[in-house]
Amino acid sequence: MSLTRETIENLLRRSTMLAVVVALGASATVRAGASDDRYVVIKTKKAITISGEEIDDAKIVIVGGKIEAVGKNVDYPSDSRVIDASHLVAMPGMINPRTMIGLKLPRQRGNSSHKLVRDDYEPPEDETYQDLLEAGYTLLGVIPNGDGLPGQSLVVSTHGAKANEGVRDEGLVRISFRNPAREKKLLRDALKAAAEELKKEKEAASKPAEKPKADATKGDGGKSTSQPASQPTSQPAKDKKADEKPKKPEKPKIKPELEMLVKLLKKEKNVLAQIEIRRASDVLHLMGVVEDYEFERVYALDSSNYDDFHNVIDHELLGGADALVLMNPILPRMPLTVNPYNLARELSDAGCAIAFMPMGNNVRSHESTRERVSLLVRAGLKREIALKAITINAARYLGLEKDYGSIEKDKKADIVLFDGDPLDPFAKVQMVVVGGDVVFDRKKKGHR
Amino acid sequence: MRTAIALMAGLLLASTFGLDTSGGFSSRAGETWDEVATKPGEPDSQPASQPASQPTTEPSSQPSTQSAESQPTSQAASEPASQPAEPEDLYFALVGGIIHPVSGSDLRGATILSKNGRIIEIGHRVEIPEDAERLDVKGFHVYPGLIACEGRGIVGSNPPEDSTNVFGTILRLANAGGITTVFTRSNSAKASYGNIENIPLRSDLFESIRVNSPQKKRELREKLEQARDYLRQMEIFTRAKAEGDEDAKKPDDPKGLEQAMKLIKKERTAYVSANQKQELIFLADLASEFGIEIVIYGAQEGWSVADRLGRAGIKAIVVPRRQSGSDPRLNQPTGNNIENASILYEHGVAIAITTRGSGISLVGLAGADMQHIPMEAAFAVRGGLPESAAIEAITLGAARILGIDDRVGSIEVGKDADFIVTDGLLLDFYTSVQWTIVNGDVVYNKEDESLFAHIRPRTPTTQPATYKFWPRPFKHQPPPEPGAATRRP
Numbered sequence: 027m028s029l030t031r032e033t034i035e036n037l038l039r040r041s042t043m044l045a046v047v048v049a050l051g052a053s054a055t056v057r058a059g060a061s062d063d064r065y066v067v068i069k070t071k072k073a074i075t076i077s078g079e080e081i082d083d084a085k086i087v088i089v090g091g092k093i094e095a096v097g098k099n100v101d102y103p104s105d106s107r108v109i110d111a112s113h114l115v116a117m118p119g120m121i122n123p124r125t126m127i128g129l130k131l132p133r134q135r136g137n138s139s140h141k142l143v144r145d146d147y148e149p150p151e152d153e154t155y156q157d158l159l160e161a162g163y164t165l166l167g168v169i170p171n172g173d174g175l176p177g178q179s180l181v182v183s184t185h186g187a188k189a190n191e192g193v194r195d196e197g198l199v200r201i202s203f204r205n206p207a208r209e210k211k212l213l214r215d216a217l218k219a220a221a222e223e224l225k226k227e228k229e230a231a232s233k234p235a236e237k238p239k240a241d242a243t244k245g246d247g248g249k250s251t252s253q254p255a256s257q258p259t260s261q262p263a264k265d266k267k268a269d270e271k272p273k274k275p276e277k278p279k280i281k282p283e284l285e286m287l288v289k290l291l292k293k294e295k296n297v298l299a300q301i302e303i304r305r306a307s308d309v310l311h312l313m314g315v316v317e318d319y320e321f322e323r324v325y326a327l328d329s330s331n332y333d334d335f336h337n338v339i340d341h342e343l344l345g346g347a348d349a350l351v352l353m354n355p356i357l358p359r360m361p362l363t364v365n366p367y368n369l370a371r372e373l374s375d376a377g378c379a380i381a382f383m384p385m386g387n388n389v390r391s392h393e394s395t396r397e398r399v400s401l402l403v404r405a406g407l408k409r410e411i412a413l414k415a416i417t418i419n420a421a422r423y424l425g426l427e428k429d430y431g432s433i434e435k436d437k438k439a440d441i442v443l444f445d446g447d448p449l450d451p452f453a454k455v456q457m458v459v460v461g462g463d464v465v466f467d468r469k470k471k472g473h474r
Numbered sequence: 475m476r477t478a479i480a481l482m483a484g485l486l487l488a489s490t491f492g493l494d495t496s497g498g499f500s501s502r503a504g505e506t507w508d509e510v511a512t513k514p515g516e517p518d519s520q521p522a523s524q525p526a527s528q529p530t531t532e533p534s535s536q537p538s539t540q541s542a543e544s545q546p547t548s549q550a551a552s553e554p555a556s557q558p559a560e561p562e563d564l565y566f567a568l569v570g571g572i573i574h575p576v577s578g579s580d581l582r583g584a585t586i587l588s589k590n591g592r593i594i595e596i597g598h599r600v601e602i603p604e605d606a607e608r609l610d611v612k613g614f615h616v617y618p619g620l621i622a623c624e625g626r627g628i629v630g631s632n633p634p635e636d637s638t639n640v641f642g643t644i645l646r647l648a649n650a651g652g653i654t655t656v657f658t659r660s661n662s663a664k665a666s667y668g669n670i671e672n673i674p675l676r677s678d679l680f681e682s683i684r685v686n687s688p689q690k691k692r693e694l695r696e697k698l699e700q701a702r703d704y705l706r707q708m709e710i711f712t713r714a715k716a717e718g719d720e721d722a723k724k725p726d727d728p729k730g731l732e733q734a735m736k737l738i739k740k741e742r743t744a745y746v747s748a749n750q751k752q753e754l755i756f757l758a759d760l761a762s763e764f765g766i767e768i769v770i771y772g773a774q775e776g777w778s779v780a781d782r783l784g785r786a787g788i789k790a791i792v793v794p795r796r797q798s799g800s801d802p803r804l805n806q807p808t809g810n811n812i813e814n815a816s817i818l819y820e821h822g823v824a825i826a827i828t829t830r831g832s833g834i835s836l837v838g839l840a841g842a843d844m845q846h847i848p849m850e851a852a853f854a855v856r857g858g859l860p861e862s863a864a865i866e867a868i869t870l871g872a873a874r875i876l877g878i879d880d881r882v883g884s885i886e887v888g889k890d891a892d893f894i895v896t897d898g899l900l901l902d903f904y905t906s907v908q909w910t911i912v913n914g915d916v917v918y919n920k921e922d923e924s925l926f927a928h929i930r931p932r933t934p935t936t937q938p939a940t941y942k943f944w945p946r947p948f949k950h951q952p953p954p955e956p957g958a959a960t961r962r963p
Contacts, residue, residue: 207630207637306641310670334641337668361643362924 065089065106066462068441070116074448076417076432086116088439091461096433109464111443114456117413118432119164119440121420122392124300124326124352124383126171127154134172137216140282141177143170144195149182154389158184159466161392162448162455164440165193167424169300173202174212178286179300181424183440185460197296198424199286204304204328206311214315220287221319223280227288290321298425299323306334309341316343324350324423330385332358332369339369345376352381352423355398355415357405370415371407380411381419400449412449565589565606566891566914571616574900576870577884586616588891591672591913596887609916611895614908617865618884619654619892621872622665623791623828624771625844628656634663635673644834649910649918650926651834651845654892655873655882660745662878664892666912679877680745680769681733685753694734698764701734743767743877749774749798751808754783761786769875774798777817778807784821789875791826792818794854795842815867816858826872827851827864852901865900897932908932 066088073084073096087094087102095102128150134141147168149155158166164184170177179198203209280288289297301323303309316323325344327335332353339345351373357366370380382399384391395416403412421431429438439461446453458466566588573581573596585600586593602608622628628648630637639645648656648665655675656665660682662675684690707725714722728735736742748754749772758779761768770776773790776783783790792815800809811817818825829850831843851864859867873883881890891914898905906926910918921927 205637207632210636305639307639307670310640311636314670334643337641360924361646 064462065094065103066109066439066459067102067106068109068116068443068459069112070443071111071113073116073433074118074413075434076118076414077434083112084116086433086439086441088459088462091439093433093435093437093439095435107462109457109459111457114443114445115447115453116433117162117442117444117448118417118430118437119442119458119460120162120395120416121165121167121424121430122163122384123167123381123420123423124169125166126169126387127158127166129168129171132171134170134176135174137175137212137283138172138177139175139199139216139284139286141170142196143168143177143180147180147182152186155184155186156466157389158392159458160455160468160471161389162396162442162444162458163392164442164458164460165421165424165426165430167198169200173205174209175199175201175216175283175287179424181426183460185458185465194296194424194426197286197289197298199290199297199299201299201301202328203301203308203312206308210311210315216284216287217291217315217319219281220284220291223284223288224291227280291319293321296425297322300326300423302326302328304329306336306338309338309343313341313343324352326352326383326423327354330354330356332356333361335369336360336367336372339372339376339378345373345378348377348379350379350381350419350422352383352420354385355382355395355402356385357402366405368402368405368407370402370411371405374407374411379419379422380415381423382412382415383420396448396453397451400451403449409449563589564591564914565603566911567600567602567606567608568616568893568895568911569602569608569610570612571614571895573616573885574618574865575885576618576866577886583612586885586891586893588914591891591915593885593887593889593891596885607914607916609895609909609911611909615896615899615905616885617652617894617896617900618869619882619894619910619912620652620847620868621655621657621826621876621883622648622653622844622847623657623826623872623876624832625653625656625828625834626658627833628653628665628844629658629661629663629673631658631661633674633677634658634661635670638663638670638673640666640668640670646918646923647834647845647925649912650907650920650923651847652894652896652907652910653844653847654894654910654912655878657872657876662876664890664912666915667917669913669915669917672913675878675881676876679743681736681742683733683737683744683746685746685748685756691756695760697731697734698738698760698766700728701731701738702764704728704731705735705738737766738764740765740767743769745769745771747771750801751775751778751804751806754779758782758786758788761788772796773818774810774814775808776823777811777814780817780821780823783818784823789824789826790818791828791872791875792854793828793830794850794857795830812853812857814857815854815864819859819863819867824871824875825863825867826875827854827867828872848900848905849903852903855901861901897930904930906930 068086068088070084070086071082073081073086075081075084075096081096081098083098084096085098085100085102086096087100087106128148129143130146130148166182166184168180168182170179177200178196179200180195181193181198183193201213203213286297290299299321301312303312303325304327335358343349344351353370353373355370358369359366370382374380382395384395385398399412399416403409418427418431421427421429424430430440431437433441439459441459442448442455443457443459444450444453445456454468455466456468457464568586568588570583570585573584573586575581575596581596581598584596584598585602587595587600587602587606625648628644630639645665646667649667653665656663660680661677662679663673664675666673683694685694704725711722711724733742737744744766746757746768748757748770754770754773754776757768757770759782760766762785767787767789769789769791770783771791773783773792774796776790776792794812794815796810798810800807815825815827827847827850829842829844829847833843834845835843847868851859851868854867855861855864863871870879870883873879873881882892883889885893891911893909893911894907895909895911896905897908906920906929907918908920909916921932
């Protein structure tokens with residue numbers, strides 16, 4: 027392969043990263059010589075693929091940052107770089123889809139769904155990211171701070187700038203429904219206004235004959251999800267503008283804060299509503315607002331005690347709709363008693379997909395998540411569901427289930443290696459491999 | 475929309491029934507409700523005609539099981555306005571209880587039938603539809619749901635339909651205490667565990683005023699005077715205009731008098747928290763001078779000026795167990811008095827009774843919180859209030875003061891199906907609420923509630939009932955002797 031501009035850029039970036047890492051005193055974690063098209067093979071004791079079954083003595087073949095193959099007997103070129111982890115268990119990198127780590131934004135109020143976390147995000151110190159890697163987390167969803175519709179979430183990799191390519195930074199609309207007295211009206215009005223805008227748009231589109239064709243191209247362009255969300259939608263729009271500008275100069279203008287909601291109601295790909303509720307009665311209040319609208323949504327139970335959610339497990343928004351529910355890995359108690367019940371299990375029995383998030387925004391709560399999840403497994407949650415809940419379902423909460431969250435072909439190679447079963451509280455993360463690079467190695471870290 | 479139509483129908487019914495129910499009820503003690511209803515010569519007031527006429531007046535564009543306020547006016551683009559299914563009528567029958575309607579005399583062993591949350595028939599020979607939900611309460615007492623005045627934290631405020639935590643423990647305990655309606659600040663709302671439909675009752679009755687300092691008293695009086703003068707001049711002006719007087723001068727637009735004008739026009743009622751004698755005298759004078767309607771919360775020293783309050787037409791929400799010492803500076807009787815409610819009642823003051831604690835206290839379940847409204851009323855009975863007046867003060871009397879007596883407060887045809895079923899007379903300290911029904915839904919059943927199921931269990935069995943989540947080991951107690959809970963004659 028010739029030295030294209032891209033590879034030079036990559037090399038440059040790599041060398042700056044090297045400098046940083048050298049300064050940290052862990053130079054061996056990065057191999058500066060490796061280029062993207064070289065094959066990397068991880069030999070493992072066991073691979074928990076999440077998408078399929080668990081494979082003993084599996085080999086994971088990585089090329090260009092993506093997984094090429096996984097299995098007991100897979101072919102790979104003889105000059106591949108081999109990472110020997112034959113005593114370790116591989117699992118896809120864990121994902122925390124809802125955090126505020128590194129967020130120094132002011133609180134937003136009302137409908138500011140056009141604001142992006144990306145614009146104001148300051149990554150935390152490298153040490154924090156290293157600690158999160160050590161806890162097994164490779165991807166974070168950073169939510170905007172505030173009430174109502176505070177903006178759009180950002181997804182970052184805990185492994186620096188390079189791994190952030192292709193991770194999304196818009197289209198995840200956070201809807202905080204924590205205080206229905208205030209937000210019920212806000213959301214109802216916003217959705218109503220967006221529906222009216224959509225209606226106007228459709229009326230405007232139905233007048234000239236060319237419009238449906240333009241829409242069709244738009245739909246095709248939206249298919250490839252690995253690219254940033256803005257890419258497919260903006261590209262054809264630009265072309266169309268260039269073509270049709272003399273024909274119809276007046277295009278209905280949409281308020282910026284409504285634009286995202288209109289996209290949501292259009293059911294555009296890459297647009298997802300993350301609705302956060304605090305108590306069971308919020309589900310009933312929410313139902314009164316959203317029952318007339320159809321759009322892609324996922325739910326987060328944003329509370330530290332879930333003692334009344336047993337009332338709404340089968341509600342038509344949750345169990346009835348097979349919704350994705352993000353929750354803290356805790357065992358709530360029946361009200362006024364000490365009797366626990368396994369909400370995660372009840373929800374998954376009702377048909378919901380479960381995802382778990384750490385209890386807080388600090389490193390410690392990321393470290394303790396596996397332990398908490400293992401307690402839920404002991405209390406009756408299925409192991410497969412628990413493992414999905416911290417990987418692929420967490421990726422679903424970010425709309426990234428096509429690229430992250432399992433070990434299978436064409437997915438990003440974010441792999442965590444444990445020295446035991448991931449749900450064993452004694453097991454530690456020994457190694458983390460992102461895109462073929464070993465980004466964390468406990469042996470090299472020394473005293474820890 | 476459905477609610478509004480049902481309300482109008484209910485009002486119509488109530489008004490056509492009015493003479494029969496309230497006036498002639500006691501004289502026709504032998505007759506039952508259905509006999510009254512099916513008397514020849516009054517075919518229009520027959521409740522049976524109600525079900526037939528109701529569906530036809532309903533708008534066809536209404537989707538099923540939606541309340542009017544939760545529906546956005548513009549439908550989502552994806553959903554065409556198709557012909558929705560006709561909402562199914564939900565019947566609920568409460569069979570065989572000893573009914574205390576509060577608005578009339580008691581009925582033994584009668585049946586109450588409600589449809590879609592409204593009472594449609596009461597009597598001994600009520601035909602119960604096959605699909606009706608049925609609750610057999612033979613031997614139990616049935617009262618209208620209690621009204622909690624100044625109850626905080628039970629339903630959300632501002633507005634209640636958007637902020638009530640309907641799965642909250644507090645709401646469940648409120649229902650366990652017999653509460654079906656809560657009044658907070660200026661909102662009246664239903665307390666119904668697990669339901670967010672049909673919560674609001676009324677929020678446009680009261681204007682808050684304050685009289686707790688000389689300056690506030692002076693300001694209030696000045697504003698009322700200005701508003702009265704303005705209204706008088708306005709009337710003179712309009713009259714002169716009508717008579718063709720071109721020189722008539724229009725009075726200046728008033729500023730900051732909106733509240734006072736509403737009070738003087740009797741569009742609103744003044745709501746004021748006042749306990750001291752001087753404040754009460756001031757309010758009584760205000761009411762007589764300006765003809766405004768006043769509801770006083772507290773009125774602790776009302777017994778010392780009850781005659782003035784009664785003449786001025788003041789209404790009061792009293793708290794019999796609240797205590798305060800007398801004021802030593804005054805050479806007059808002051809302070810709290812066990813006879814307060816009774817003396818006010820004797821002087822014609824409309825009273826409601828509420829509890830000392832204004833919320834549901836989870837800490838102690840101590841007996842002075844909102845769960846024990848009947849205990850508070852019983853305390854007033856101890857001070858001389860007739861028992862019937864005490865029960866009225868926590869049901870229909872309170873509803874009248876809050877302006878919601880067209881919907882709640884008594885068991886009458888056309889009103890909401892809000893009942894409590896108790897195992898004894900309401901004001902007896904042995905009595906506990908066994909079932910609570912709000913809008914025709916059973917929202918509380920004592921046997922299912924972990925906190926109270928073990929206290930004098932309803933079904934005396936050898937094995938514990940459904941205490942699934944109760945942490946204490948169940949200790950079986952011998953069942954009470956028949957009639958032990960109703961020792962009072």
